[in-house]
Amino acid sequence: MRDLDAQETYLVDRMGVAFELRDLVGSGPTPQGPYAGPYGVVGLGEGWWAARLAQDWAAEFTHSGTQFVLEGGYDLGEGGLYAAASGAEIVRLGWREHVEVELLPSPLSSYRYLRFLLLATGQSDQLARIDGALLAERDRLRPxxxxxxxxxxxxxxxxxxxxxxxxxxxxxxxxxxxxxxxxxxxxxxxxxxxxxxxxxxxxxxxxxxxxxxxxxxxxxxxxxxxxxxxxxxxxxxxxxxxxxxxxxxxxxxxxxxxxxxxxxxxxxxxxxxxxxxxxxxxxxxxxxxxx
Amino acid sequence: MRDLDAQETYLVDRMGVAFELRDLVGSGPTPQGPYAGPYGVVGLGEGWWAARLAQDWAAEFTHSGTQFVLEGGYDLGEGGLYAAASGAEIVRLGWREHVEVELLPSPLSSYRYLRFLLLATGQSDQLARIDGALLAERDRLRPxxxxxxxxxxxxxxxxxxxxxxxxxxxxxxxxxxxxxxxxxxxxxxxxxxxxxxxxxxxxxxxxxxxxxxxxxxxxxxxxxxxxxxxxxxxxxxxxxxxxxxxxxxxxxxxxxxxxxxxxxxxxxxxxxxxxxxxxxxxxxxxxxxxx
Missing domain, CATH: 3.40.50.10490 (Glucose-6-phosphate isomerase like protein; domain 1)
Known part of the structure; x- marks a missing residue:
């Protein structure tokens, strides 16, 4: 069995996933300032979990304020999604050409979608609690x-x-x-x-x-x-x-x-x-x- | 390999699940008449799916009208559930002693919870569509x-x-x-x-x-x-x-x-x-x- 305390075990990590894990807190796009409420958050593909978590404090669709669309990459688009949000400012996050906020695909992107949402809706205190918890976990979980x-x-x-x-x-x-x-x-x-x-x-x-x-x-x-x-x-x-x-x-x-x-x-x-x-x-x- | 077209294969069905499957349509409690809206539907245990499906036309909790609580048996109760629904008439479905509507546990109870909800909220046309589809399936699926x-x-x-x-x-x-x-x-x-x-x-x-x-x-x-x-x-x-x-x-x-x-x-x-x-x-x- 391979030894997780031996350096050679880590050679298989050619893409540096350890670094992405280590540097996760604070990564991802940062909004310039808060967006106008009320908020709607809908998530596809990789964006699904951040959108689900946001249901605590945001609707799925809004006709005024800001509609966030977490496009999440590889999921298949949903017709009528944008029509449902007409009237609000639409902010698309993802990696396709037309997005307002670029967010590259990654197994860890849930954090980055959520981080953007929390900052964009004036909830930096929530984010601070998350970041603190993640840093505490990191201290005991790193290689x-x-x-x-x-x-x-x-x-x-x-x-x-x-x-x-x-x-x-x-x-x-x-x-x-x-x-x-x-x-x-x-x-x-x-x-x-x-x-x-x-x-x-x-x-x-x-x-x-x-x-x-x-x-x-x-x-x-x-x-x-x-x-x-x-x-x-x-x-x-x-x-x-x-x-x-x-x-x-x-x-x-x-x-x-x-x-x-x-x-x-x-x-x-x-x-x-x-x-x-x-x-x-x-x-x-x-x-x-x-x- | 056992033969599904041979009678002896069915001997293992000691409890008569085939009959419960065959007679599913129309089974379960029937409300005396429609309940007053607006409607809230919350589901625990076996009641979870009917409650989820009801989200299309009912809120989770309501403070007026009728709050349906699909207790669903063996799941563990949630504190504060009833407090959240104060102001509405509470109608509990399930098999415990205090319920208003008795509904015995069964792997097929999702249908019965949903059937009761549809009748209780004046949607017998929806139920008719479901029943029709189930009867059509039964015709080709029975032993x-x-x-x-x-x-x-x-x-x-x-x-x-x-x-x-x-x-x-x-x-x-x-x-x-x-x-x-x-x-x-x-x-x-x-x-x-x-x-x-x-x-x-x-x-x-x-x-x-x-x-x-x-x-x-x-x-x-x-x-x-x-x-x-x-x-x-x-x-x-x-x-x-x-x-x-x-x-x-x-x-x-x-x-x-x-x-x-x-x-x-x-x-x-x-x-x-x-x-x-x-x-x-x-x-x-x-x-x-x-x-």
């Missing part, structure tokens, strides 16, 4: 921190040769899917998440699996009554059960981003353990041809 | 129809010993998860669904899987540009690719329910092929003890 003190390295070893199932509290909208995404794009790994009403799912979908298929690693986020019950049911039904304690952060949004960032680091280490390139430039190039 | 003319039986054979991945157009909210649920609870099978921004996911999560793990069966719903691209990418990355043409039905809601019903029949046949009980009474009993 220089040895396995014995590095939760992301440790988690990567636990997920190796297993299929992770992310069990995420409802108060983190979209986080489970965001984790699925980052584990795929950086870690080149398949993972899944149970549907709502997960308890019945655990009892039925996993029962038959007992003697077949890949071993499943249940990754439980948060710490509430629901997690306790899930844990009790899952214990005898999965190969291993991993609890991820809540990040030290103020507010749900900062906690969600910190969780996501931790799994992004984990995905990075997982790619290294599999000996595959953690970057996904080639995959994106493929997509550019197909769409 | 008496032989394999050569029965798409659900055929699909069940295709999914056998494979892990289905449901790729569902965005216009069907919650359908992918509803399919995951029904395949688990009736078919005792694990399935998954890609996160939003699925194209990058296909290219990265499935690449590494090529030589390991369970064979994946991609099940593609709908027929649009997005499906064409997904198909092109998936062709070389999954074990088999199955296209499910849109049901003959009027409107997105009826189409969504028809798709779901078709997969419920498929899950039933899949359980028979695995030789396991398609009912999940035992699983639910388990849950009753744990929660």
């Amino acid at each position: 220089e921190v040895g396995l014995d003190k590095n939760p992301a390295k440790f988690l990567a070893y636990s997920l190796l040769e297993r299929t992770p199932m992310f069990v995420v509290p409802r108060r983190y909208p979209g986080l489970a899917e965001a984790l699925q995404q980052v584990l795929a794009r950086i870690g080149k790994s398949l993972s899944f998440t149970p549907p709502p009403s997960a308890l019945e799912f655990f009892l039925t979908a996993l029962e038959a699996r007992h003697e077949q298929g890949d071993p499943i690693a249940a990754v439980l986020l948060g710490d509430d009554e629901r997690k306790r019950v899930a844990q009790e049911i899952l214990e005898s039904r999965v190969d291993t059960l991993i609890e991820l304690p809540e990040p030290e952060a103020e507010g749900t949004l900062a906690k969600a981003l910190a969780y996501w960032y931790r799994l992004a680091w984990t995905a990075y280490y997982l790619a290294l353990l599999y000996g595959v390139e953690p970057g996904d430039w080639e995959a994106l190039e493929h997509l550019r041809q197909a769409t | 008496e129809v032989g394999l050569d003319k029965n798409p659900a039986k055929f699909l069940a054979y295709s999914l056998l010993e494979r892990t289905p991945m449901f790729v569902v157009p965005r216009r069907y909210p919650g359908l992918a998860e509803a399919l995951q649920q029904v395949l688990a609870r009736i078919g005792k099978s694990l399935s998954f669904t890609p996160p939003p921004s699925a194209l990058e996911f296909f290219l990265t999560a499935l690449e590494a899987r090529h030589e390991q793990g369970d064979p994946i069966a991609a099940v593609l719903l709908g027929d649009d540009e997005r499906k064409r691209v997904a198909q092109e990418i998936l062709e070389s990355r999954v074990d088999t690719l199955i296209e499910l043409p849109e049901p003959e039905a009027e409107g997105t809601l009826a189409k969504a329910l028809a798709y779901w019903y078709r997969l419920a029949w498929t899950a039933y046949y899949l359980a028979l092929l695995y030789g396991v009980e398609p009912g999940d009474w035992e699983a639910l009993e388990h849950l009753r003890q744990a929660t």
Whole structure:
């Protein structure tokens, strides 16, 4: 097995994903000043999670103020999207030619879309909380921190040769899917998440699996009554059960981003353990041809 | 391999799930008359999908009119749920003692929750479209129809010993998860669904899987540009690719329910092929003890 504390393990990272992870906080486009409210935020492709998170404080569409369209790259356009926002100033973020704000595709772009939105809507305090949480995570997750003190390295070893199932509290909208995404794009790994009403799912979908298929690693986020019950049911039904304690952060949004960032680091280490390139430039190039 | 056209294959259905499937249309509680609007609909546990579908024409919470709470059984209660709806008449559906409308737990209860909601809010025309679509599906999916003319039986054979991945157009909210649920609870099978921004996911999560793990069966719903691209990418990355043409039905809601019903029949046949009980009474009993 490859050693995450040995330098040669990192040679497979030809595109420098470690640097992008390390320098994530503060990266991405910065708005010149706040845009006029009310706000609408709609997200396609890579922009989907930032848009979902923004539903806490913005509508999907607005007919006055500012309509943000997080184009997100490779998803297929939706007809009528712009018509729905007529009357508002339209600000498109993405990487196609016509955009107002350029934002290049990346497995980590969720942070950059969200950062722009928070700054553009006068919520720099929210962003500061997120950034603080991410920097705290980074301090303990970066490659220089040895396995014995590095939760992301440790988690990567636990997920190796297993299929992770992310069990995420409802108060983190979209986080489970965001984790699925980052584990795929950086870690080149398949993972899944149970549907709502997960308890019945655990009892039925996993029962038959007992003697077949890949071993499943249940990754439980948060710490509430629901997690306790899930844990009790899952214990005898999965190969291993991993609890991820809540990040030290103020507010749900900062906690969600910190969780996501931790799994992004984990995905990075997982790619290294599999000996595959953690970057996904080639995959994106493929997509550019197909769409 | 078991024969879905042979009577002895059906002996494993001790609880008569085939009858529940056959008699689904028109089943469940019927409201005495319409309730006063405006409407709020919130759903927990098994009630989640009906509540999600209702977002098309109802808010989540209302302070006047009628607040429907689809309790859905085994999910864990949410504090503050009822406080949020103060001012409205509260109508609880579910199986606990205090409910206004009794609705027993079942893998098929999504239909019954939705049926009640549509009748209670004066949308019997919508329900008629759904019922018509379901009856049309039933005519070709029931056990008496032989394999050569029965798409659900055929699909069940295709999914056998494979892990289905449901790729569902965005216009069907919650359908992918509803399919995951029904395949688990009736078919005792694990399935998954890609996160939003699925194209990058296909290219990265499935690449590494090529030589390991369970064979994946991609099940593609709908027929649009997005499906064409997904198909092109998936062709070389999954074990088999199955296209499910849109049901003959009027409107997105009826189409969504028809798709779901078709997969419920498929899950039933899949359980028979695995030789396991398609009912999940035992699983639910388990849950009753744990929660």
